[in-house]
Amino acid sequence: MLSVENLTYTYPEGTEAVRGVDFAIEQGEIFGFLGPSGAGKSTTQKVLIRLLRGFQGQITVLGKPLNEWDDSYYEQVGVAFELPNHYQKLTALENLSLFRTLYSGDTRDPAELLEMVGLAADADTRLSQFSKGMQMRLNFVRALIHQPDLLFLDEPTTGLDPVNGQKIKEILRQQKEEGRTIFLTTHDMTVADQICDRVAFIVDGEITLIDSPRNLRLQHGQRRVRVEYHQDGTSSPAQHAEFPLDGLADSDHFLNILRTNRIETIHTQEATLEDIFIQTTGRSLT
Amino acid sequence: MDIQRIAVLVGKDARLGATNFMAVYVLVMPVIISLLIALVFGDLLAKTPRLGIYDPDVSEKFTRPLLDHPSINTTIYDSDAALQSAVRRGSEELGLSLPAGFAAALEDDSAEIDFTAYRWGEASGRNLLLLESALARAMTEGIGTSFDQLPVTVNAEQIGAANTQTWSQRLLPLLLIMAIVLGGLFFPAASLLDEKKNRTLVALTSTPTSLLDVYLSKTLIGFILSGIMGTIILLINSAFAGQVALLLLVIALGGLMSSAFGIILGSVSKDMDTFLGIIKAVGILLYAPGILKIFPQVPEWIGRLFPTYYLMNPLLEVSQNGAGFAEIALDIAVLALISVALLVLLNSVIGRQQQKLALET
Numbered sequence: 001m002l003s004v005e006n007l008t009y010t011y012p013e014g015t016e017a018v019r020g021v022d023f024a025i026e027q028g029e030i031f032g033f034l035g036p037s038g039a040g041k042s043t044t045q046k047v048l049i050r051l052l053r054g055f056q057g058q059i060t061v062l063g064k065p066l067n068e069w070d071d072s073y074y075e076q077v078g079v080a081f082e083l084p085n086h087y088q089k090l091t092a093l094e095n096l097s098l099f100r101t102l103y104s105g106d107t108r109d110p111a112e113l114l115e116m117v118g119l120a121a122d123a124d125t126r127l128s129q130f131s132k133g134m135q136m137r138l139n140f141v142r143a144l145i146h147q148p149d150l151l152f153l154d155e156p157t158t159g160l161d162p163v164n165g166q167k168i169k170e171i172l173r174q175q176k177e178e179g180r181t182i183f184l185t186t187h188d189m190t191v192a193d194q195i196c197d198r199v200a201f202i203v204d205g206e207i208t209l210i211d212s213p214r215n216l217r218l219q220h221g222q223r224r225v226r227v228e229y230h231q232d233g234t235s236s237p238a239q240h241a242e243f244p245l246d247g248l249a250d251s252d253h254f255l256n257i258l259r260t261n262r263i264e265t266i267h268t269q270e271a272t273l274e275d276i277f278i279q280t281t282g283r284s285l286t
Numbered sequence: 287m288d289i290q291r292i293a294v295l296v297g298k299d300a301r302l303g304a305t306n307f308m309a310v311y312v313l314v315m316p317v318i319i320s321l322l323i324a325l326v327f328g329d330l331l332a333k334t335p336r337l338g339i340y341d342p343d344v345s346e347k348f349t350r351p352l353l354d355h356p357s358i359n360t361t362i363y364d365s366d367a368a369l370q371s372a373v374r375r376g377s378e379e380l381g382l383s384l385p386a387g388f389a390a391a392l393e394d395d396s397a398e399i400d401f402t403a404y405r406w407g408e409a410s411g412r413n414l415l416l417l418e419s420a421l422a423r424a425m426t427e428g429i430g431t432s433f434d435q436l437p438v439t440v441n442a443e444q445i446g447a448a449n450t451q452t453w454s455q456r457l458l459p460l461l462l463i464m465a466i467v468l469g470g471l472f473f474p475a476a477s478l479l480d481e482k483k484n485r486t487l488v489a490l491t492s493t494p495t496s497l498l499d500v501y502l503s504k505t506l507i508g509f510i511l512s513g514i515m516g517t518i519i520l521l522i523n524s525a526f527a528g529q530v531a532l533l534l535l536v537i538a539l540g541g542l543m544s545s546a547f548g549i550i551l552g553s554v555s556k557d558m559d560t561f562l563g564i565i566k567a568v569g570i571l572l573y574a575p576g577i578l579k580i581f582p583q584v585p586e587w588i589g590r591l592f593p594t595y596y597l598m599n600p601l602l603e604v605s606q607n608g609a610g611f612a613e614i615a616l617d618i619a620v621l622a623l624i625s626v627a628l629l630v631l632l633n634s635v636i637g638r639q640q641q642k643l644a645l646e647t
Contacts, residue, residue, distance in 0.1 A: 011645070012641070046644050049492060051643065052644040053641075053644075071495070072494055074492060074493050075494055079492040081485070081489070081492075083485060084485075085488060085489040086484070086486065086489070087298075087302065087486055089305055090302075098294070098298055101291075102291055102294065102490070102494060103493065142489075
């Protein structure tokens with residue numbers, strides 16, 4: 001679906017923002033591109049959506065070199081930017097209807113899309129009266145209006161409350177089930193962990209690691225379990241103990257704690273994506 | 287370039303532009319000023335051509351069609367002196383002093399017809415044209431033969447300063463520049479700046495719409511507005527006369543020049559404040575030929591230094607002096623050259639805007 005080989009991009013003033021990046025995305029995959037601000041993730045996305053020209057390297061999208069695509073590229077590609085960009089004097093429905101007319105292929109009903117992200121009741125409200133979260137949801141569904149094969153989404157859950165954030169993640173999973181490929185740029189590790197099939201860490205214009213969140217957690221976490229408990233079933237201060245996962249069923253100490261104490265929590269000690277990012281790149285995400 | 291997408295964008299811009307205060311202000315102002323000038327200086331309420339006749343013989347056969355003419359205001363005077371006085375005051379734009387025996391001469395095919403016509407110096411060319419054609423028809427009907435075969439001698443006499451321009455004629459060049467240039471320039475620039483401010487430009491170019499489509503749609507709407515505004519101003523000022531096709535050609539070229547200049551300004555301006563600053567700074571250069579025309583004593587060559595002269599001058603030549611293509615060909619050529627140069631510049635600006643768009647997103 002998308003392959004990038006040795007991508008390098010240098011801005012006109014000389015800053016080398018992306019250095020020899022390689023990755024490939026399969027159809028139906030949700031690929032997370034993670035990194036702190038200034039790491040090169042937005043530059044990579046801008047190159048991939050043909051906003052930035054003059055890159056070095058080979059990029060093939062939908063079976064064709066990126067350089068050979070014309071504006072018909074956007075008939076098959078949907079883009080949602082990090083910041084809302086709508087006509088503030090038009091209503092939500094009018095905004096979607098306007099963009100719908102710019103595509104020549106089949107498009108989705110704008111009212112149906114608004115319903116999908118909980119904006120049906122505000123369909124006839126001018127965008128100037130929308131909150132940032134509402135504008136972000138509209139940003140997101142606008143990218144889906146022409147049913148693209150490939151979606152480029154930049155921080156799609158930024159500014160959303162947990163309920164709406166969850167709604168967007170569900171829609172993304174649904175899009176994946178329908179066979180769409182999603183390139184997700186984010187610095188939100190939780191979102192990436194929950195919905196991405198694979199993630200790439202990018203720092204200083206270079207990809208340091210690519211794998212599935214599960215593999216990363218397993219590779220970089222500890223194979224241990226941590227138990228928090230109150231001794232003898234009393235309300236005494238919580239105590240904790242850690243045990244290796246291997247041979248856990250044969251650990252008398254572990255089994256004894258389970259039998260004789262009131263258990264507060266039991267967790268395996270996988271690393272979070274954020275821990276792995278810091279561990280592998282030596283950088284934080286902020 | 288996609289015509290359908292451009293049409294969609296033109297519709298969107300027209301709708302959004304109708305709620306843009308600055309754009310509406312720029313379009314409405316020249317019309318309001320035109321109407322005010324016409325009201326104050328009388329042209330609007332006194333558009334009917336005024337004819338005065340001194341006819342001692344009561345040549346009913348000749349004067350009746352003129353008195354009954356629906357588009358001419360004809361008054362009969364008791365004496366030649368009274369007629370001359372009325373023409374001097376401007377109460378009549380044309381005064382006919384018919385000699386004794388005029389009625390009999392009309393009846394006699396072979397008789398020489400000789401009379402005096404007093405012309406008010408400030409009479410508008412359009413009204414004089416209408417009066418002359420009405421006179422010719424009345425005379426033809428009176429004698430029963432075609433006008434060019436008539437044995438008529440007209441002694442034309444001008445009363446009042448020759449070539450004196452009315453205030454509405456003096457202000458017309460400025461109004462034309464305001465209407466055509468500002469009408470064509472402001473809308474594309476304001477619309478593009480709005481798109482940049484709301485980041486909708488990048489949203490549009492992330493669809494199959496190209497930046498060229500966006501720029502063309504805005505240039506087109508500026509061009510249309512410019513044409514409409516130019517025509518309205520000419521009509522209000524009773525100057526939509528002469529060769530209409532030539533007037534429309536000049537307005538079209540002026541509209542192209544203005545809208546291309548507007549979209550370039552909108553593209554290079556960071557925001558609306560910067561754009562307005564540029565307009566304040568270069569506005570005088572745009573208006574200069576119109577301002578200079580208010581003062582007839584200023585040499586014509588000074589006006590020629592400014593690009594808008596080549597829009598204004600041919601319009602005035604055609605509408606006020608009845609010029610044809612040959613007389614204004616040079617002005618049209620210069621105007622066309624300026625428009626082409628701006629379109630070439632626009633092409634390069636679009637390329638740069640593409641880069642800026644990526645960097646600013």
